[in-house]
Amino acid sequence: MGREVTLFSSKEPKSRSEVATFLRSLADRLDTAKVTLRQGQDEIVLSLPDEMTLELKVEDEDKRRKGVQHSLEVELKWYDGDSAAGPVSLG
Structure with missing residues (x-):
């Protein structure tokens, strides 16, 4: 069985409206095939x-x-x- 490595992790409380806004923004980025996630100094760029x-x-x-x-x-x-x-x- 392969080893799993966590490259980025986030957990934070948000309102339902804030979650919906985030998911819409994520969906827009999925269309471009590139998603960048940032939190503080942590950043990961995904080419999809x-x-x-x-x-x-x-x-x-x-x-x-x-x-x-x-x-x-x-x-x-x-x-x-x-x-x-x-x-x-x-x-």
Whole structure:
């Protein structure tokens, strides 16, 4: 099994509106095939392929004290020379 290396990580509270604005901006950058992520002195530039895999996951986790934590995970994956799988659509 391969070793996973974290190149960039961020976790911060945002309003729903701020998250929507960030995701729209990310979508615009996906169209250009280049995404730059910055936080303080940390920066990573991603050159994205034309085809990638979109993985969506919705989870509920019982955190006991705080109750049920809900999550919606959106993950983009690709290999060098990869081609995409079947389509998914938004409802």
